Amino acid sequence: MAFPPYVGPIGKAWHYGFLIFCGLVFLFLIAPILVIIPLSFNAEPYFTFTEGMLAFEPAAYSTRWYEDIVNNPQWMFSAGNSVIVAVFATILASVLGTVAALGLSQSHMPYRPAIMAVLISPMIVPLIISAAGMYFFYSKIGLAQTMPGLILAHAVLGTPFVVITVTATLVGFDHSLTRASQNLGAGPTRTFFKIQMPLILPGVISGGLFAFITSFDEVVVVFFLAGFEQRTIPRQMWAGIREQISPTILAVATILVCISILLLTTVELLRRRSERLRGMSPG
Amino acid sequence: MTVDAGTAPTGPILAADGTPLKVSLRKALRVRRLRAIALVLPLFIFVLITFIFPIVDMLFRSVENPVVARNLPITLAELENWNGKGLPSEVAFAALAKELVLARDNKEMGKVASRLNFETSGMRSLITKSVRKIRKLKQGPYKEALLKFDKRWALQETWLTIKRIGQAYTAVQYLAALDMKTQPDGSIGMQPEDRQIYGLIFGRTFWISLLVTVFCLILAYPVSYLLATLPLRYSNLLMVMVLLPFWTSLLVRTTSWIVLLQRNGVINDIMVWVGIVNEAGRIQMIYNQMGTLIAMTQILLPFMILPLYSVMKTISPTYMRAARSLGATPATAFIRVYMPQTGPGVGAGCLLVFILSIGYYITPALVGGQSGTMISNFIAYHMKSSLNWSLAAALGTILLAAVLMLYWLYNKIVGIDNMKLG
Numbered sequence: 001m002a003f004p005p006y007v008g009p010i011g012k013a014w015h016y017g018f019l020i021f022c023g024l025v026f027l028f029l030i031a032p033i034l035v036i037i038p039l040s041f042n043a044e045p046y047f048t049f050t051e052g053m054l055a056f057e058p059a060a061y062s063t064r065w066y067e068d069i070v071n072n073p074q075w076m077f078s079a080g081n082s083v084i085v086a087v088f089a090t091i092l093a094s095v096l097g098t099v100a101a102l103g104l105s106q107s108h109m110p111y112r113p114a115i116m117a118v119l120i121s122p123m124i125v126p127l128i129i130s131a132a133g134m135y136f137f138y139s140k141i142g143l144a145q146t147m148p149g150l151i152l153a154h155a156v157l158g159t160p161f162v163v164i165t166v167t168a169t170l171v172g173f174d175h176s177l178t179r180a181s182q183n184l185g186a187g188p189t190r191t192f193f194k195i196q197m198p199l200i201l202p203g204v205i206s207g208g209l210f211a212f213i214t215s216f217d218e219v220v221v222v223f224f225l226a227g228f229e230q231r232t233i234p235r236q237m238w239a240g241i242r243e244q245i246s247p248t249i250l251a252v253a254t255i256l257v258c259i260s261i262l263l264l265t266t267v268e269l270l271r272r273r274s275e276r277l278r279g280m281s282p283g
Numbered sequence: 284m285t286v287d288a289g290t291a292p293t294g295p296i297l298a299a300d301g302t303p304l305k306v307s308l309r310k311a312l313r314v315r316r317l318r319a320i321a322l323v324l325p326l327f328i329f330v331l332i333t334f335i336f337p338i339v340d341m342l343f344r345s346v347e348n349p350v351v352a353r354n355l356p357i358t359l360a361e362l363e364n365w366n367g368k369g370l371p372s373e374v375a376f377a378a379l380a381k382e383l384v385l386a387r388d389n390k391e392m393g394k395v396a397s398r399l400n401f402e403t404s405g406m407r408s409l410i411t412k413s414v415r416k417i418r419k420l421k422q423g424p425y426k427e428a429l430l431k432f433d434k435r436w437a438l439q440e441t442w443l444t445i446k447r448i449g450q451a452y453t454a455v456q457y458l459a460a461l462d463m464k465t466q467p468d469g470s471i472g473m474q475p476e477d478r479q480i481y482g483l484i485f486g487r488t489f490w491i492s493l494l495v496t497v498f499c500l501i502l503a504y505p506v507s508y509l510l511a512t513l514p515l516r517y518s519n520l521l522m523v524m525v526l527l528p529f530w531t532s533l534l535v536r537t538t539s540w541i542v543l544l545q546r547n548g549v550i551n552d553i554m555v556w557v558g559i560v561n562e563a564g565r566i567q568m569i570y571n572q573m574g575t576l577i578a579m580t581q582i583l584l585p586f587m588i589l590p591l592y593s594v595m596k597t598i599s600p601t602y603m604r605a606a607r608s609l610g611a612t613p614a615t616a617f618i619r620v621y622m623p624q625t626g627p628g629v630g631a632g633c634l635l636v637f638i639l640s641i642g643y644y645i646t647p648a649l650v651g652g653q654s655g656t657m658i659s660n661f662i663a664y665h666m667k668s669s670l671n672w673s674l675a676a677a678l679g680t681i682l683l684a685a686v687l688m689l690y691w692l693y694n695k696i697v698g699i700d701n702m703k704l705g
Binding site: 011014018019021022025026028029030031032033035036039046047048049096097099100102103104106108109110113115117118119121122124125126127128129130132133134135136137138152153155156159163213216217219220224234237238241242249250253256257260261263264267268 | 312315316318319320321322323324325326327329330331333334335336337338339340341342344502503505506509521523524525526527528530531532533534535536537538539540541542543545547548549552581584585613638641642643644645649659662663666667672675676679682683686690694
């Protein structure tokens with residue numbers, strides 16, 4: 001690191017201290033996620049590194065916990081439920097959220113702050129309160145312990161993310177583009193699909209992925225609203241952590257981390273593309 | 284042009300179809316406003332029905348108190364005539380006897396007994412035993428028989444409890460949630476020392492949230508500064524390390540903390556191996572408040588870094604340079620010139636982290652043990668285990684009120700529009 005000539009030894013010490021501190025914080029952020037990946041290949045049923053693993057003996061590593069997942073009908077069943085709930089919740093949240101964001105971004109929208117506060121509230125209200133409320137209400141109308149009930153609940157929890165990301169994409173949206181399109185004879189529908197949609201699509205997909213991961217990770221509402229038949233992966237993990245701890249949990253966690261990495265990469269690429277499309281950043 | 288300037292100089296300006304331009308413009312604006320509303324309406328109604336209404340409905344449970352009022356209407360009506368001195372009349376005793384037997388036949392007696400037992404312990408057994416006794420009696424007078432059977436029926440307190448719990452709407456759950464109760468004489472006082480728990484839990488929830496917020500700020504500030512000042516190539520790469528935890532399942536991250544922190548976990552192993560502690564001195568870092576603090580700080584850290592980063596990104600480095608060239612030391616320049624400009628980011632990050640941590644449930648439940656549990660865990664306990672739903676609703680209302688106040692503050696200071704995700 002090249003310092004300007006006026007920086008004294010104390011200044012340099014501060015700088016290196018600062019870099020080391022930042023490095024430790026990054027370690028704190030990322031290490032807990034990475035440490036479970038090698039541990040999930042542990043041949044022994046322990047939650048810690050064995051001597052053999054540290055010596056990199058091939059025998060100390062195995063994929064038995066992954067085989068465990070595949071061979072366990074309970075896990076596969078939960079995985080199926082998780083995907084079904086997350087996909088339908090995402091579709092519902094994305095459609096409703098995108099349409100609402102289009103309305104919210106218009107300058108003619110009355111009571112905008114108040115409406116926005118209501119629409120974002122599912123993200124703010126503590127999950128335990130949402131879950132308890134939904135438990136009573138959905139039981140009353142017969143939706144508790146059903147897949148549609150769970151999908152509705154997860155959809156409403158996901159909508160704030162869609163609203164936020166799509167509204168953010170619409171900030172600085174050049175409305176003369178839609179006017180030009182209408183001027184040239186396109187109807188509102190055609191204008192939406194040909195002009196607006198391609199520009200806000202990155203935001204919609206990002207929001208949708210947020211909604212997806214929200215549903216896919218959610219356990220508190222599932223805890224209250226789902227019966228045995230609607231068990232999802234997080235619910236199964238929760239039971240695993242509380243009841244019979246086994247490294248299978250770590251294998252599942254590793255798979256979930258891989259899914260997160262995949263989604264994160266997609267969202268980052270989309271964000272950059274969107275910024276480029278809207279001319280907001282050079283890179 | 285329909286307006287002829289020569290003949291109608293004072294008349295209103297008209298649009299192409301002959302209507303005044305003002306009217307026509309207002310009409311066009313109304314159409315656009317209606318269209319905007321029509322776009323927002325579906326989601327608004329969806330959130331209202333599937334989310335807001337259920338929560339409001341649940342909150343009403345905290346003041347609703349239907350069980351006793353529903354099952355003992357005549358008794359309660361009779362008790363209205365009783366002045367609270369001496370004992371109620373034979374009519375009231377007889378009404379109670381009849382209604383308790385009826386409640387038993389309707390399988391409602393257990394609920395009545397539990398409800399009364401929440402208020403005064405011992406009522407459950409008194410009710411169930413008395414009903415058995417009453418069923419053996421073929422006819423009155425019930426007053427004499429009940430008084431002889433259990434002397435608690437001779438206590439005014441017993442009857443005052445029934446009368447009080449018989450009200451269809453009550454604040455009694457809120458008193459319980461604040462560690463208070465109605466004394467037998469009707470005045471409001473504190474619970475006995477050994478039953479005062481919720482004050483402690485609310486205090487602890489507040490304290491843990493505050494500590495997590497402070498820890499997050501201390502850790503996030505330098506990191507955000509680094510991210511904001513590095514060239515875009517490097518900062519984008521490091522940003523991934525902030526966003527990955529953000530995208531990783533809460534359960535996964537909590538699980539990894541269990542793996543790291545437990546007595547035979549990775550961190551203790553390393554410390555033994557390095558020689559900081561010996562085999563017997565392994566530190567218990569989990570299933571207590573420490574575990575909750577460490578795990579929650581890591582989980583909520585991205586929510587502090589992101590708003591700080593987005594504010595720091597907009598601060599021009601020229602101000603610092605100006606301060607330095609005017610003779611400020613690096614420390615002075617940083618504290619007096621840079622830090623005040625990060626105020627909005629600090630406010631946004633702290634409020635967001637505090638709001639999120641005050642309602643945390645999963646992490647304290649899994650790594651909190653006894654000393655690390657928070658108010659959400661007690662709400663879940665009363666929902667799932669003790670089945671005292673009214674108390675759960677009262678605790679939930681208090682928590683929700685706190686969160687909504689902070690949310691309002693956040694909206695006032697930061698604005699929801701400025702909330703960013705990644």
